[in-house]
Amino acid sequence: MSNPVAAPSLRAAFARLRPAGVVALVVVLAILVAAVWPGLIAPGDPLAIAPTDALAPPSLAHLFGTDESGRDIFTRVVHGTAPSVGIGLAATGIGIGAGLVLGFASGLGPKALDAALGRVIEVLFALPTLVMALLLVAVMGPGTGAAVLAIGAATAPGYARILRARVRAVAGSGYVEYARLEGTRRTRVFLRHIAPNTLWPLVGVATLGIGQAIVWVSALSFLGFGTLPPSPEWGAMLNAGRVYISTAWWMTIFPGLAIVVTATALTVLGRTAAGGGRR
Amino acid sequence: MRIARWALARIGSALLVVWVVTTIVFFALRASGDPLEAILGGPGSQAGEEAVAVARETYGLDQPLLWQYLLLLGRVGTLQLGDSYARRQPVIDLIAAQLPSTLLLATLALALAWALALCGAIIARTSRGPAGRAVTASLRGAEIVATVMPQFWLGAVLILVFASTLGVLPATSSGADPAGLVLPVVTLAIPIAGFLAQIMRDSLAEADAAPFAVTARARGASDTRLLLHHTLRHASLPALALSGWAYGSLLSGAVVVETLFARPGLGRLLIDGAMQRDVPLVIGAVVVVALVYVVVLVIGDALELLVDPRLRRRTRTIVRQADVAVGA
């Protein structure tokens, strides 16, 4: 018999880091640096325009080239880390927060509540993320806040679903039953066993989720509900660059790569943290 | 008995879908914005008092909110989706006209995703030696990158390469024109292919290590036979179980891909409706998307029964929910 939730120690997580995981970790650390001290990597001003220098291809002066207003794309990509990753974080936070409420209510509440909430969660989960996000954005209007809320709300059912399953697995686990048999009070069982064993695996899932959320928000940008200009948020940059794709491919390629690389690194790391789910 | 219970459960979830979706959409769209404005052609219109009154009457807007809601719920429940505010056409007609195009796109994309995922899993399974490890490692990498690839970016790059530069494939798509379908289907399929390939590769490795696989080898089965007669069926089960969800995700992607490739369909209808705050159209589109999901689940159930005759409903596993978590 195996344990419903794999043993989660940091050391075990590091031990699981294969070369890919190490690379991912390095990338994520670099992303963090770029988010916190962008000036360290790219000292320029991401908003500084230079119309005479517009649409310059990548060169030593402009590593990633310049955009239609002559802004340096490398600088913008680096300075865009904070808003882009921040958006992913915020959306994931909202998603997990809402998911926590639904998941715990359903997983720990009375059977009837679980049956009802469980169904509703499944139905919400059935609604494609973008469809649901579009609805909410259409109501709230464009902008970062709305996009974050929409993606958060649209991903919440997914988190709720995982949480509910985890809560149920942990609540039905041998160690919770044993604690009950020992006469431990319900709140104590919850605090000691259920909450930590439910929440810890969520770290991995959340890491995966941030990467996905960045992609979703940029998709909203593409559909015209994105971050406000002239923020160097990657989705918005990518969207702006797509117009020039046939003449200035670098405007599209580099922000797109930033998204792909970040999401990939977060996904690899998330998988590792999620307990090496894939044997 | 079992069939009846199963059918009841599916009908129940269809009704639940209708209720949940109607509720969300109705209250979300009323929360801000004035539906009356949308009916009368936007803020630029010069509608007279009379037209306003007629619109109020037609759409029940002079009734209390709760009554409007119940009215709507009743109508949606019986699939009387009413007329589009902005287009002044029956919603059901609009959707019926667009649905086949989107279903064609999504179904082809799912088929392609399956084909790619199967190929990936089989290649990963059959690659041996150092070269094989390199192949497997790059497949893994490709899967992850495919999964996180923004579709509109991928599509734009494909258009740049195949339509603008090489000129071998059209950049736009409509109906069932085969050449036009290639790029949208590929764009739509790749992320799902990455997702399915991961699941399939994992479950194939799992099936490969299972005792029944050892037994089959001990009977003299070759790798190919083992794959075709034993492990592939097992490996496809989890992927099959998740295909219903994957289909939902394809409908999500269709919103983007249809815009990108100027392809008519439900996704574009939905975007237009959301932008114009066309309540009946949005409800209709979302309800239909959700109902399509229910239908797909039914088909998925049937396929699963076909592949797995054990009739044992496995609980839809917690396994891999990490991937599913992040939504469609």
Added chain:
Amino acid sequence: MHRALFTPRGRILSVLAVGTAAALALAACAAPDAPAAQDGGTLVYASGDAEPTCLDPHVGGNYPQALISTQYLEPLVGRDADGEITPWLATDWTVSDDGLTWDFTLRDDVTFTDGTPLDADAVKVNIEHLQNPDTGSSTGYLAVAKVAEVEAVDATHARFHLSAPDSALLESLSQQWTAIESPAGIARGTDENCAAPIGTGPFLVDEWVPQQQVTLVRNDDYNTPDAGTENDGPAHLNTIEWRFIPDAATRWAALQSGEVNVIDNPQPDAIVAAEQSDDIAHIDAPRPGSSNRIELNSGQAPFDDVRVREAFIRAADPEPGIESLYLGTVTRSTSPLASTEPVAISDDALFETDAAAAAALLDEAGWTEDASGVRSKDGKPLTVRFPVSTNQSVAAEQSLFEQIQANAAAVGFDVVLTPMDLSSWYGALGANEYEAVSAPYTKVGPDVLRILYHSDGIVPAPSGYFANHAQLSDPALDALLDAASATSDADERADLYAQAQEIILASYTVLPLYDQQNHFLTRGVTGVRTLGTVATPTFVDARLDG
């Protein structure tokens, strides 16, 4: 050289073999001889404008409707490139001395494509249709606002009784939004008429598959070419497939790959590429009416202070951006009117960039700068809310706004650009939640000034919409505009409009940028031209390459 890449593979190899000079020669050889134009065939038009929700331009009345309806509806009068009104469905017209009665003589040999004859009653029905609130007309409604009644004198004579003199009447009636439709078609009711309006044009609506395309087929009985048409019979084309491809890059790719013959709203880089290309032609047809400009809301703080407005305009410095973003495809304007309007006047001096002067003006107006870089006054930051309608603005223009944002930030403005869908945009304007806005308005003739800058335009319509976004309320200006509208003397009219423009420009409520861009790229088709009215393309003379 660029095109050589598109020739078959064998050619590329030989091209590489013999070097650049030979390549050029070969490429020239490869270019087909001017292909013999042929009759018949299907032209595919890809529009980047929103798909109309109604094909009848009487309903609502926006530019996408004008574009497509040009193919099947025709107005009473036309307008040539010099701004002269030309006969079309009406052959002649006279106006009474008091300017209140107009007599139009109609052609007597015209029938609508449903067989209904064109007569004075039909004209009467059309004007009434526009004025009926249930029609929901907005543009056409305003255009014929001064028409009190249309009297059918006899079959070919329609008499317009006006409530006030209207020097812009002919210009108004030349627009697609007041085009004449079959009364029998109108009688079918809005839904049916929206799906397939019936007119006298060279094509008729065969089928509309929403979101996909509108199929237009040739009107074989066509006999009403306008003054600019060479063809004196039915169109050469059999069919036009009118498709909607909202994404500019996709549209351009579709033209490049030969899927479509004509696209509108191309990106500047596509225009440049087309100019350099042998097989893609470029039609530059600026829309009439206003120029593309940014208007500053003088109705509320901070732009109720002319010094702050001038500071913004002195700081904006759009010129380098216009040059680089549009790659030389547009020209800077300093007029509130389109360059195609003969009476348009410009004043470059008012719009010279001077950041130092801007800063001084702001200092003088009491807006002080602090460490954050954003000026403030009485604790309120110098914020400029700038809602941008994504439906009405191409990418290059949004980039230009971003550059203006950056330039204005340098002197202490905090410009908040907010892209919005059309409905939210109208909402923001209606709620006065803006300090700056760009709202191009297309109308034939200088009368557009009255719509945009007369103080009447501040009062919102019942729907909340108003046209005077600058919220200019100047009795002297109102008087000039009213007088210009009433006079029938052309010189006097031009002079009045010139004075009005000077007042508008000097108010610093308007930052003109350039003409309303209206470009078409064509491939594999000849004979496409645009009308002198609202610059929509007509395909009467168009032929596909053989």
Added chain:
Amino acid sequence: MTGRPALEIRGLTVALPGTGDVLRDVDLTVAAGECLAVVGESGAGKSVLARTLLGLTQDDRHARVIARTFEVAGRDVRTLPRRDWRALRGVDVSLVLQDALQSLDPLRTTEAEVGETLAIRRVPAHERRTRVLEALHAAGLPDAAARLRQRSDDLSGGMRQRVLIASALVGGAPLLVADEPTTALDSTVAARILDLLGRLRDEGRSLVLITHDLDVVARVADRVAVLDQGRIVETGPVAEVLGSARHVVTRALIAAAPHGPKATAPAGPGPELITARDLVRRYRAPGGGSVAAVDGVGVSVHAGETVGIVGESGSGKSTLARLLVGAERPDEGTVSTSAPPPRIRLIPQDPFATFDPRWTVGRILRTSTRTADTPEALLAQVGLAADLVRRRPATLSGGQRQRVAIARALAADPDLLICDEPVSALDVTTQAGILDLLVRLQADRGLAVVFISHDLAVVRKVSDRVIVMRDGRIVEEGATERVFAAPEHPFTRELIRAGGGG
């Protein structure tokens, strides 16, 4: 016996990537019609040996398999290409794995599974069916024709094992390798499967029987080889090896096998701690309706005594344990306790699942402690080193985990331990250690113990009193030795016979 041995191996060494040498210098000979048993603890290399005999280990390119002699049916297979190995499998040598639920493809019918060896050889379908039916008959599967279209889910454990054996017989392989063929089965069923294997041997097949169970060896094998850490430490005729073992490993194995009565005498019946009357516990049946897992059972446990509950899977013994410990409520009947209520603790079959995976052993023990004992002291009581307190359960061996579970139960200073199959997942020597520990603790502390097991020999070893359960009811109950000496119920008699009587 014909001259040529069915299997001849000299100097077989197998190294697997990452684990090093799994088998070292192994010599084995199996004559035609002979049954050779290979015994050893888990980790001794038994399963690798079984797979190597079919060339399956050799399929892994990273595995290193070398031997001086390796002949199957007289054919040198040392350098056999993969393709030729495949041709060999199923017709020259075949394999029967343990746990037929996993070893039969659950998606395929009996006919497809059994007939696969033939299908691979392109035997025509009609002939295939005939031979499949023959094989099923030979494997003793009742009503074989009706089973053809069934899948492993539709079959009982015993039937599955017969189907699996049939699939090994169908190709006519003269050499059968059986890897723990009876481990997952109830003892009565296992006995019948062993009879079948014995019959096959008698019919002239050669058998390599891999097992951890000396009892199984004694029943069917002619000769036995003892495997320890990849080496054969002792080999010879069964009677000789079991009767007078020379090697210390063999002797330890024999000593560890539970046999005989409980060593210590019962310390007189104390006061009644817990009494259950007329317990009924029903579960919803898969097809609707309900089944009573426990159906009118009454038990009472006195201080200081050990009550053994024995029965096959599905007999309701684990449900009874859960009812006694209070993990479930009975649908009918009562569980009453003495005053003050005794402290009851559970020793589970799978202790790992009852440990919070994030916790260290020290924290687990501290949390359960109701006395002044330190975790280190508790560990000492169960024979574990004190430095285990910082370890997590995942890093412990099965025996260590079970000892920690016992320590945790002791931490509460219990009056009654309910042990639910506490040793069934453990190796025989580990099992012996745990059993000794339990007996010793019970004697030292005067604990009452309810000991639940499917293994009659184990129950006999620890219990003063025994209760035999079948289908949710008690069929026999009494003092352990009385029941063993003179079983009254036929089922008890069958159990004793099947269990080998120890």
